Amino acid sequence: MSNRGKRYLMKKTYRGIRQNISTKKLLKDELWVDSLSEGGDPLWAMAYPARYAVGMANLGFQYICTYLKELGVAVERFFDDIEGDRSLEEGRPVGNFPIITFSVVYEPDVKKMLNMLNRWGVSPLWKDRAEKREPIIGVGGSLSVINPLIFSHIADFVVLGDGEEVIPYLVKTVRGFSETGDRNEFWEFIAEHPSIFVPPLHLDMLRRGETLERKKSFCLDLSKAKGHALWVSPHTVFPDTLLIETQRGCFRGCPYCTIPSCFGRPRFRQLKEVIDDIRKASKLGIRRLGVIAPESGDYPWIKEVLKEIRDARLEVSFASLRIDNISDLLLETLVEGGQRQITIAPETGDQYFRVCCGKNFTNEHILDTLQKAQKIGLRKVKMYFMLGLPNEEDKHILETAKLIMEVKKNTGMNVVASVGLFIPKPQTPWANMGFSHSTYKNKVSLLKSAIAGLKGSEIRVQSAREAKEEYRITWANADDTLDYFYSDVAPNRNKTVEQLKNLGF
Template identity: 30%
Template sequence: MRWQIEKKLTDQLDRETGYVRYPFGSRHTMAICYPNTYETGMSNLGLQIIYQQVNGRGDFQCERAFLPDKDLQKLYDKDHIPLLTLENQRPLCDFEIIGFSINFEMDYFNVPFILEQGRVPVEAAKRQDDDPLVVMGGPVAFFNPEPLTPFIDVCLVGEGEDLIHAFLDAWLAAKAEPGMTRQKLLQRLAQVDGVYVPSLYTHVYNEDGELTAIVPEAGAPEHVRRQWHELTKPGETVIATPDTEFGAMYLIEIARGCGRHCRFCMAGYCYRRPRVRPLEYVKEAVLRGKKLGKKIGLMGAAISDYPYIDELVTFIRDQGLAFSCASLRADSITPTIVKGIAESGQKTITLAPEAGSDHLRNIINKGINEEHLLHSIDLCTAAGIHKVRMYIMIGLPWETDEDIQGIIDMTHRVRAHMDAIGNSAGITLSINPFIPKPMTPFQWMAMTDKKTVEKRLDHIRKGLAHDKRIEILAEPLRQCYIQGVLSRGDRRVGQLLLLAHTYGGVKGWKRAAKEMHFDVDAFLYTKRPEQALLPWDTLDNGLVPNYLTQELRQAEKGAYTRPCFDGCRRCHICGGN
C-alpha cells in the first residue's frame, strides 16, 4: 500500500540532515535520479552538489529518487504504485524536469526501468509536450552518451556546477514564450554551450554497419564543447545520512582532474585539467564535518598528489578527527599520510600498479615502478598498516604472456619483501580485464577476448595458489564484457538496451543481442581504424586534434609522457588553443 512506501521514505528522510523540502509546486520542479539504490546514490558527491545548486536558486525545487531496493520494490509492485521521490513522495511523472546522474555502465539498465516505474514514457521520441524533460549529467554524458540516447532528451556535457544554471536559465526563458512546443524547446536548449540534444543529430551507417556521418539539424552546433568548473563552489557533503557506504564520513572534494596521463583512464582525460581547492577552504570544510561528528573522507583522483596534503592531514589529526582517502599513488605517498590513516584505523593499504611488468606500465604511462610499491609498503608497515591490496588489469594493449607471468613474479616479490620486514599479513589482488574507454588513447583498441582473459586469470591463480595469504578477487567477466559494449556503444547499442529492457534488463541482454543479430564479439574484438568516425565525435572535450593518436604512438613505443605542469600546452585544454 502507498502509505507503507511513504512511511519508508519519510523514515529515510528522518535519518538525514541537510535535505531541503519545499511545498510541491511552489517552485518549478526537478527530480534528480541516481540509477542505483539509495545506499549507492547518496555516496555520490556529484549528485549532492547538483541537488544543492538547484535548490539554492530560488525558482526551482529539486527532489531525489533512487532505484528501490528489493523490499521497497515489492511494495511498489504490490499495488502498482509509481516511483516516488524522497522529499514530497511525488511520482516522477509530476515533475517538469527529470535529471539522471550516471557514472557506471551497468547502471544504464536501470535508466529505462526508473522511467517506466515513474510513469514517464521510456523512449524520448514518444514523449509529448506535457511530459517531463529527461536530462542526463555525470561522466557518461560527456564521454559517450550515445547508448542512452533512446531515453534521454538532453545531455549536459561537462561539470555541472555552472552548466546546470545555464541550462535551467535557458529552460525558463524558453518556457516563458507562448506556443513553445517540445521540439522548439529542444532546439532552443541546443544553443547553450555544453548542452547536447541527441535528437537533433542523425547518425548515418553504411551497409557494413560503419558510422559514416553525424548530421546536425539546421541550427544545431556541429560540435558540443564540454564545460569545466573552476572549483569556486562548495564540494562537500550536503546531506548527511548513516545509510550509505560512506555514512560515517563527511566527504570533501579536495581536487578534481588528474594530469598523470595514464592512457587507459577515462577520468584522466575527461577531467583534465587538474585543479585543487584552496587549503583554507578544505580546513573550513573539515571543521564543518567535525560539528557533525563525522570521519573525514577526502575525495579526488589522487589524494597524495594534493600539494598541501601533509599540512591538511596534520590539521585533521590535530582536530582529533579520523580520515580516509579515496586514492593514493605509490610514488607520492608520504610518511605523514601513512601515519594519519593508520591512526584513523585503516588496516589496508590500496595500491594500483595496474600491471606486473615495467613493459606494460610504460605502455599505459602509469609512472610508478616496483620500488615505489615496496617503499609504500615499508611506510605502511612501520605505521601499523599491514594488509596490502593491489589493483591489476589484464588484457591490456600489447600484453604478452611474459607480462602475465610478471604479475605472479611481482606478487611473489612483494610477499617476500613483506616477510623480510616482519609483515605476515595478507595480499589481495583485485584483477579485472581492461575495458577500452572513449576519449582515451586506447579508444580504438580491441578488447582481449574472454577466453584469453580466462586463461590468463587461471594462470595467475595457479601461480599464486600455494600461498594462502594471497587472495585473488575478480569481477564477473560477463559483466565486464557487457560494460565493454556499453562503454563504446553507438545508437544501435541504445536500441539493444531498449530491447533488453523489455526482456527484464541485464538478464535480457543476450536474448536481445541475438534477436537484433548484434555481433557482440565483433564489436568487442575488432580494432577500430584511427580515422573512423566515432559515435561520440560530436562532443568536443577540448583536446587538440590528433593528441590521442599521438599518445597512442607513445604507448606503442612504451614512451613516457610527463604529467601536466605549469605552462604546459600539449593537449590545449589549459588554453593553448
C-alpha cells in the same frame, strides 16, 4: 585508482550495508551539512540509477541536488531501491515531475536507468515521450563526458561536463517549459547552450556527418564549486563520512584512463576552502572524511590538509592513492584516524607494462611503501590489477602473481587483489587498442593457479560478462538504437570516434 577500481570497491563495500530501510528512517538519519530551503519551483526529480547507499556516496549527485536547491528548485531524489518507486522526500510518483534528470557514472548504470524508467511507466525513448507528453529526461555525470552518444535515443538533453557552468541556464529553461509545456521550444532553447547535447535536434545532424561544435563545460575556478557534500548518512557505502573535494582533472596522462583525456586540466580548490570544510565537519561532530580527487597526493597542499586532519583527530579515506605519492605523514594520518587498510593500483606486476600504463614506479618501491605501512599499523592492502593489456603475454601475468606473493611474504599483510579486464575507452590514447574478452577467462585461470594456496590472500575478479557489457555500452554511437543495449552486436568503434569528433569532442 581507475573508475573501474572505484566501482568494484563500492560494489564490494555495499554488501555490508543493511537493506530495506524505510524512507522515513533514511531521511531522519541524514545530517544536513548546510541549511537550504526545501520546496520551490519547478518540481524536479533527481535520480541515481543504483541503490541509495551508492548514489548518496557520489559527490557529483549531491552537488547537483545542492545547486538546484540553491536556485529555488523543488528537487526530490529517486534511487533504485526506494520503496514504492516514489521520491525520497515527499513520496511523490515520478509522473508528477515535469523533468527527471539522471546522474550516470558507469556503463552498467545505463541499463539500470532504462529499467527504472520502464518500472515507472515512462517511455525510455525521447520520441515516444514527446508523443505521449511524458516528462523531459536529462542526463549528466561522468559517462556523459566520456561518450554522450550513448544517450542519443534516450535523453532529451545531455549535459557535457561540470554542472556549475550549466545548471543556472538549465533551470531557467526548464522553468520556461513548465509554464508553456512547449517541448519543441524547450529543445530549441536548451540547444543554445554549447555544452548541452540535444538528441531531438542533433541526432539526425550527427547521422548526416554534420559538425555540431558542442564543447565540454569545465569549472576552471573550483571556488565556484560547493566543495563538500550536502548530506552525511550512516546508510551509504561511506557511512557517516563527509565527502570533500580537493581537485578535478589530472596531469598524469595514463593512456587507459578517461580522467586526463576527458575531464580537463588539473585544477585545485584553495587550501583555505578545504580547511574550512574539515573544521565544519569537526564542528558538526562528523568524525570521518572522504577526500575526493583523481589523485589525492597531487594536491599541492596535501601536507597542510593532513596536519589539519590529524589535529582534529578525524578518520580519513582517499578515493585514490598512487604508491609514489604515499608519504610517511599520509600513512600516519590513516592509522591515527583508525584506518587499518590501504588501497593502491599497481595495474600489473611487470615493470615495463606499468610504465606503459603511466605509472613509473618499481615493485621495490611498492614493497618498501607497504612494509612502512605495515610497521605503522596497517594490516590489509587492496591492489587493483588489469589483465588483457596491449601486447600482454603469459609472462606478464605471472609477474603480477609474483608481486602479490612478494607483498604477502615481505609485509605479512592480508592481500586482496581486485582484477579486471582492460577495456579501451573513447577519447583515451589507448582507444584503438584491442579488447581481449575471448582470452580473459584463461588469463584469470593462469593468475589464480599461480598464487593458489597463498594464505592470507584473496582474488576478486570482474566477470567476463560484465566486462563485455561495459565495453559494448562505452562504445555505443548515435546509430545504435535501444535494442543495442540488450544484444550481442559488436560496437562500431570507428563510427563512435567519427561521431564524437563531429559532436565537438
